[in-house]
Amino acid sequence: MEEFNIVLAGVGGQGILLAGEVLGTAGMKEGLNVVAGEIHGLAQRGGSVVSTIRIGDRVLAPTILDGQADVILGFEPLETLRSLKYASGKTCVIVNDEKIPPPELSSKNLPYPSISDITKKIHRFTKRVIVVEAASMAKKAGSSLTQNMVLVGALAATGKLPIKKESIIKALGELIPKRHLEMNTKAFDLGYTYVEKLIQHALNF
Amino acid sequence: MSNLHALLKDNLGERVLLLGNEAIARGILEAGIGVVTTYPGTPASEIGDSISEIANEAGLYMEYSINEIVAVEVAGGAANCGVRALSAMKHVGLNVASDFVMTLAYAGVRGGYVIVTADDPECHSSQNEQDNRLFALLSNLPCLEPSNPQEAKDMTISAITISEKLELPVLLRTTTRVSHTRQPVVYGRLTKPKLKGELIKDVKRLVMAPANSRPNHDLLLKKVEEAKEISETSPYNKVVHEGKARTLGLISSGSAYNYAIEAADLLGLDARILKLGMIHPLPEKMIGEFLKKHKKIVVVEELEPYLEMQIKAIAKDCAPSVEIYGKMNKPYFARTGELSVRAVLIGLAAIMDRKLPIDFKKIDAEYAEAIRGLLPRPPVLCAGCPHRASFYVIKRIGGEKVIYPTDIGCYALGFAPPLKVGDVMICMGASIGTAQGIRKATNADVVAIIGDSTFFHAGVPGLINAVYNNHKVVLAVLDNLATAMTGHQPHPGTGLTGMQTRSERILIEKVAEGCGVKYAKVVDPFKVKEAEAVLKEALQHEGPSVVVFRAPCALMVVRERRRRGLRLAPYRVTDKCTNCMACIKLLGCPALMVTEGKVSINEALCAACGLCASVCPYGAIESAE
Numbered sequence: 114m115e116e117f118n119i120v121l122a123g124v125g126g127q128g129i130l131l132a133g134e135v136l137g138t139a140g141m142k143e144g145l146n147v148v149a150g151e152i153h154g155l156a157q158r159g160g161s162v163v164s165t166i167r168i169g170d171r172v173l174a175p176t177i178l179d180g181q182a183d184v185i186l187g188f189e190p191l192e193t194l195r196s197l198k199y200a201s202g203k204t205c206v207i208v209n210d211e212k213i214p215p216p217e218l219s220s221k222n223l224p225y226p227s228i229s230d231i232t233k234k235i236h237r238f239t240k241r242v243i244v245v246e247a248a249s250m251a252k253k254a255g256s257s258l259t260q261n262m263v264l265v266g267a268l269a270a271t272g273k274l275p276i277k278k279e280s281i282i283k284a285l286g287e288l289i290p291k292r293h294l295e296m297n298t299k300a301f302d303l304g305y306t307y308v309e310k311l312i313q314h315a316l317n318f
Numbered sequence: 319m320s321n322l323h324a325l326l327k328d329n330l331g332e333r334v335l336l337l338g339n340e341a342i343a344r345g346i347l348e349a350g351i352g353v354v355t356t357y358p359g360t361p362a363s364e365i366g367d368s369i370s371e372i373a374n375e376a377g378l379y380m381e382y383s384i385n386e387i388v389a390v391e392v393a394g395g396a397a398n399c400g401v402r403a404l405s406a407m408k409h410v411g412l413n414v415a416s417d418f419v420m421t422l423a424y425a426g427v428r429g430g431y432v433i434v435t436a437d438d439p440e441c442h443s444s445q446n447e448q449d450n451r452l453f454a455l456l457s458n459l460p461c462l463e464p465s466n467p468q469e470a471k472d473m474t475i476s477a478i479t480i481s482e483k484l485e486l487p488v489l490l491r492t493t494t495r496v497s498h499t500r501q502p503v504v505y506g507r508l509t510k511p512k513l514k515g516e517l518i519k520d521v522k523r524l525v526m527a528p529a530n531s532r533p534n535h536d537l538l539l540k541k542v543e544e545a546k547e548i549s550e551t552s553p554y555n556k557v558v559h560e561g562k563a564r565t566l567g568l569i570s571s572g573s574a575y576n577y578a579i580e581a582a583d584l585l586g587l588d589a590r591i592l593k594l595g596m597i598h599p600l601p602e603k604m605i606g607e608f609l610k611k612h613k614k615i616v617v618v619e620e621l622e623p624y625l626e627m628q629i630k631a632i633a634k635d636c637a638p639s640v641e642i643y644g645k646m647n648k649p650y651f652a653r654t655g656e657l658s659v660r661a662v663l664i665g666l667a668a669i670m671d672r673k674l675p676i677d678f679k680k681i682d683a684e685y686a687e688a689i690r691g692l693l694p695r696p697p698v699l700c701a702g703c704p705h706r707a708s709f710y711v712i713k714r715i716g717g718e719k720v721i722y723p724t725d726i727g728c729y730a731l732g733f734a735p736p737l738k739v740g741d742v743m744i745c746m747g748a749s750i751g752t753a754q755g756i757r758k759a760t761n762a763d764v765v766a767i768i769g770d771s772t773f774f775h776a777g778v779p780g781l782i783n784a785v786y787n788n789h790k791v792v793l794a795v796l797d798n799l800a801t802a803m804t805g806h807q808p809h810p811g812t813g814l815t816g817m818q819t820r821s822e823r824i825l826i827e828k829v830a831e832g833c834g835v836k837y838a839k840v841v842d843p844f845k846v847k848e849a850e851a852v853l854k855e856a857l858q859h860e861g862p863s864v865v866v867f868r869a870p871c872a873l874m875v876v877r878e879r880r881r882r883g884l885r886l887a888p889y890r891v892t893d894k895c896t897n898c899m900a901c902i903k904l905l906g907c908p909a910l911m912v913t914e915g916k917v918s919i920n921e922a923l924c925a926a927c928g929l930c931a932s933v934c935p936y937g938a939i940e941s942a943e
Binding site for chain 2: 171222223
């Protein structure tokens with residue numbers, strides 16, 4: 114298959130590594146060549162975090178070339194902006210509207226930009242933007258910690274992924290501890306259903 | 319992988335998605351390695367952590383050694399008895415271990431012994447980006463370098479084979495982009511580890527006194543010649559991409575190889591590619607033949623021109639007219655930071671005079687516009703981190719005048735505003751040593767900052783030096799009861815071992831007293847007033863003093879409460895708040911935010927440590943309970 118590139122961008126502590134592992138495991142289950150890049154250690158302590166997943170027979174490097182993302186899964190609005198160097202007209206951007214202000218913003222008492230300003234900036238790169246209220250859906254699922262799975266669900270529903278929904282559900286079952294599985298599956302479903310409905314109304318996605 | 323026990327499945331041929339470091343752990347199991355030692359450090363940590371989880375079941379011995387040199391001594395000692403062993407460390411860890419390793423190369427080993435050095439180009443989580451391939455040249459040890467997790471596993475096993483054939487330790491060099499890349503890995507057969515061996519007494523071989531070292535140095539160089547033969551026929555050194563035109567040849571290894579292939583593809587270059595996996599000693603004949611067949615050679619490698627220097631030396635003898643491009647004469651590729659497909663594309667396009675297939679200038683301009691004014695988000699101390707409380711206390715007492723040498727760990731982040739505690743930071747354990755020189759040179763009050771794990775790793779000799787030479791410095795040990803930054807590994811102060819058994823805790827204050835420190839006290843950093851009083855006293859003490867700020871890492875506290883199903887009662891801001899911003903300006907806690915001009919506490923992030931409540935001048939922050 115042609116290569117397919119996924120960028121996961123957010124703040125350390127948001128469960129980005131686990132979301133990446135779920136997608137990677139699902140892809141592998143379908144016999145695809147998956148190469149995923151992660152950053153561990155100091156960078157995880159509340160800093161900007163980017164994980165990458167690349168799928169395709171000829172893929173070797175874990176990192177993604179500028180402008181070559183097929184999907185950007187933004188866990189936080191400003192971090193989504195920061196990941197736009199991977200975006201181009203073909204990129205589908207899913208952005209969580211849950212704001213986590215960078216520390217300097219609070220200490221300088223500066224306002225956090227509005228979501229509409231942020232989507233306007235993303236629109237300069239691509240028209241395919243979906244805003245997901247992952248925090249409220251995660252709370253509905255049982256814990257705000259499941260925002261990562263809401264977003265994975267949203268991504269799965271776009272129909273862009275070369276990975277089937279069933280494979281992702283299977284990967285969840287393998288990677289999430291039993292006592293948290295139901296909550297995470299619910300979060301996935303909420304994200305999935307939301308985007309599925311949204312896309313039915315959008316002609317040109 | 320969340321269930322590391324899957325590493326133990328004896329399923330030949332199964333494909334499993336593994337992190338590079340997990341693949342090395344699987345290689346340990348397939349190679350029948352009996353002793354694994356490590357000191358945690360990014361990007362090497364998951365090798366030891368994976369093995370620690372399963373060591374009992376796998377029937378091998380694993381330990382988190384106190385530091386890297388003890389790790390190689392323990393493993394090297396076992397290997398001298400014929401037991402297969404492996405030590406894993408980050409690149410700078412090999413600096414610590416190198417005193418032993420350089421001379422172990424003379425003595426050799428009988429059981430296969432692999433030393434993993436995980437390098438960190440781009441300093442993702444490190445204080446430098448040194449290129450440890452140069453350690454292979456310096457030590458004369460063979461070195462393998464994987465490009466992906468599958469090779470990382472396979473090379474772990476091959477390294478053991480080579481090590482036993484040559485009776486030499488073998489280096490396995492990875493980088494962040496191999497250690498932290500996840501990719502499907504095909505399992506081989508497991509080998510039952512052999513744990514017991516025998517020390518065959520042989521003074522000439524094992525006691526490196528000068529009379530024995532000299533002949534052993536000759537022997538080492540003979541082994542290098544043998545290793546060259548292995549390198550010439552190694553399956554890891556091969557031409558992987560047959561071009562037709564025979565004008566352009568690329569030579570690459572490790573992570574750089576992945577970028578080189580993708581970049582050559584994107585440029586549509588008709589190039590032959592020589593991939594090197596055994597990078598020391600190099601297959602000189604194979605490289606010589608490759609050079610002779612091409613007009614132009616491009617060496618694509620990360621960091622130092624390690625391959626290029628040697629390839630140029632080979633060319634001088636066997637292909638003097640070949641043009642060699644890389645980073646030495648004209649820098650087509652940078653000698654700093656990580657490479658990328660983009661960096662290699664730009665370098666290759668310049669060398670081959672091709673047009674770039676992607677308009678990077680346009681992307682850069684659009685991107686610069688999109689992120690204009692976007693504030694950076696550097697890593698910060700977590701909400702509830704006890705180090706924040708310690709730094710708050712230290713700053714209140716020491717102010718701006720005191721000099722604060724600091725050390726390697728999460729607490730290194732204390733240098734950033736608003737806490738700003740951290741004036742010098744170089745390497746593990748250096749805080750206490752540099753403190754003494756600074757005191758001598760300036761007579762200023764000096765408070766050295768060190769973590770618990772770092773204290774055990776390299777702080778103790780410096781502390782004894784301070785006592786014996788009577789340097790009046792304060793050592794603040796920020797003890798959060800774990801090697802926190804790398805994933806909460808145990809250390810001698812925790813009472814846990816790598817085999818997941820209990821051991822008697824070694825208390826830092828007792829160590830300090832044993833070293834001769836006359837003033838050594840323990841405080842709870844969240845009891846701000848008490849901690850302040852103790853630190854004040856310590857600063858007035860004649861001679862060196864130690865204050866242990868002890869409170870568990872907030873991440874461990876939060877996880878433990880969640881595991882027990884206990885709710886955290888977050889703090890909240892009441893209407894007594896005057897928006898004076900003291901909490902935000904003094905603490906920089908990520909849970910403290912300003913929303914619509916008012917201070918608030920993010921419930922999801924608050925770890926309920928209560929530090930903000932104790933600094934609020936108006937008593938406007940209280941527990942929600």
